[in-house]
Amino acid sequence: MDSDEAPEPERIHATGAGSNAGDEQFVWPWMGVLLNVPTEWMGGWRDGGMRRGGILKERLLRFCPHMVIPLGDQFGHHTGIAIVLFGQDYACLGKALDFENHFEAQGRGKRGWEAHTFRPLPGEIFGWVALAYDWRTAGLTGEFLRSHGGLKTIAQLESKMQSEMQKLALLLSTRRRKCHICYSILQFQQKPDATGNLEFEIKQLKGQLEVMKQKDSESKRKIDELNKELQEKDDKIEYMESIHGILVTKDLKSNDELQDAWKKLIKGLGDVTSCRTNVGIKRMGDLDSRSFANACKHKMSEIEATILCSEWEDEIKNPQWHPFKVVPDDGKGKQKLILLEDDEKLGKLKEKCGEDAYALVVGALRDINEYNPSGRTTVPVLWNNKEDREATLGDGIGYLLQRCGLNIAWH
Numbered sequence: 001m002d003s004d005e006a007p008e009p010e011r012i013h014a015t016g017a018g019s020n021a022g023d024e025q026f027v028w029p030w031m032g033v034l035l036n037v038p039t040e041w042m043g044g045w046r047d048g049g050m051r052r053g054g055i056l057k058e059r060l061l062r063f064c065p066h067m068v069i070p071l072g073d074q075f076g077h078h079t080g081i082a083i084v085l086f087g088q089d090y091a092c093l094g095k096a097l098d099f100e101n102h103f104e105a106q107g108r109g110k111r112g113w114e115a116h117t118f119r120p121l122p123g124e125i126f127g128w129v130a131l132a133y134d135w136r137t138a139g140l141t142g143e144f145l146r147s148h149g150g151l152k153t154i155a156q157l158e159s160k161m162q163s164e165m166q167k168l169a170l171l172l173s174t175r176r177r178k179c180h181i182c183y184s185i186l187q188f189q190q191k192p193d194a195t196g197n198l199e200f201e202i203k204q205l206k207g208q209l210e211v212m213k214q215k216d217s218e219s220k221r222k223i224d225e226l227n228k229e230l231q232e233k234d235d236k237i238e239y240m241e242s243i244h245g246i247l248v249t250k251d252l253k254s255n256d257e258l259q260d261a262w263k264k265l266i267k268g269l270g271d272v273t274s275c276r277t278n279v280g281i282k283r284m285g286d287l288d289s290r291s292f293a294n295a296c297k298h299k300m301s302e303i304e305a306t307i308l309c310s311e312w313e314d315e316i317k318n319p320q321w322h323p324f325k326v327v328p329d330d331g332k333g334k335q336k337l338i339l340l341e342d343d344e345k346l347g348k349l350k351e352k353c354g355e356d357a358y359a360l361v362v363g364a365l366r367d368i369n370e371y372n373p374s375g376r377t378t379v380p381v382l383w384n385n386k387e388d389r390e391a392t393l394g395d396g397i398g399y400l401l402q403r404c405g406l407n408i409a410w411h
Contacts, residue, residue: 025132025151030096032084033134033141035113035126037070039078056082058303063099064092071140083144084127096129103127165268166404173397198233205230258393265396266380279391279399282383285368285376287313287360295356308353315345316364319376324369337369 037056056068064086071081084099086092103109103126110128120126135145209226266281289309296305315321323343329336339362340346350358371379382391 023153023155025135025153026093027130027132027135027145027149028152028157029088029149030086030093031130031145031149032065032086032096032099032127033130034068034082034084035080036120036122036124037078037080037082038123038125039080056084058306060084060099061302061306063095063102065095065099066092069144071144073140079140081141083130083141083148085148099127100129162404165400198237202230202233205233262382262393265393265400266382268400277399278384278386279395280383280385281380283378284371284381285316285364285378287316287364292357292360295360296353299353312349312361316361316368317376317378321345323365337373339365339369 034056054068056070057065060068063084065084066087067085069083069085071079071083073079084096086096086099100109104111106112108124108126110126113126113128130145130149132151134141135149135151136142205226209223209230212223212226287309289306292309292312293302293305296308299305300308323340323346324337325340326335327338328334341362346358346361349361368376368378371381382396383389384391384395
């Protein structure tokens, strides 16, 4: 097998960019271009497939790529070109721009590639974020970009996202107002007592009526008055039963609408928030790979820590592993699950990686036991990052209104 050597890749030249940063067209979902990627000869074929893509992804872990895809020619030979897929949201764009700045700072960005008039040295990889001229270029690069993405400006994406957030904020505000019906239902919780009192009064009146029927006709007027009062109370009970049924129906409908609003709020904020915004989405049961790698940095390499983190994510979600025990809940006749912190697997983790890595796994286990103990899958939750607690609906709506530029106090 020959040593790594990059074949002569296709030349990619700029055919014109936008007049300013706001008008510049990016390939979306965000993608990066890598050129002069080294390959190996294996059995007469240049190897640049999934194995090489996996190695490249490991080298680019700091930029959080979703996938790295080496491009092959019509004979299956690797061409020295690879495409890096970053995702669709703003956080992914930030990582893509960090990726471009990394290569640009070393003179191996787009301008460095254009400046080469001779074959670059083996292993001297060039990279940049894919723009309109890459998308339009002839050859394998342009064909792949056109097949898997389109062209959008930052201004277009912001306009679309602003419009969607305004619609969502309006929807949530409207549905929140409908939930005020719950106040009426809370007031109506007094219904059982009110109904009981009326029924007791009716029983007394019926008793008095029976006594008076045994008296002479002089009591007829009194009997008529009692009958009228009795009918009025019967009508009042019927009316209260009717109102109660209507309020219960509206409560169920409002609750369904509120749950739907929560789901849309979580989905909408998932594309525009991060851990640095006041309100964001936290996946309960997820293991933070970056924190886990930092916790293990004195014990193993970054790649080893990443692989171990992935293995523990699988363990956390494994329903066959049950590091919990059932205990009474403060003598109330109920039971609850608590974590077995002396579990054998957890003990080996603490011994191998230390207290910090152990604490991260235990925290993820407690989260998944609280939010989804039966399914053992991660659950997205609206989270107040500033106060480190689960966010309220008001927190989410307030953040959306702020993003939309609407300075409205929300309580």
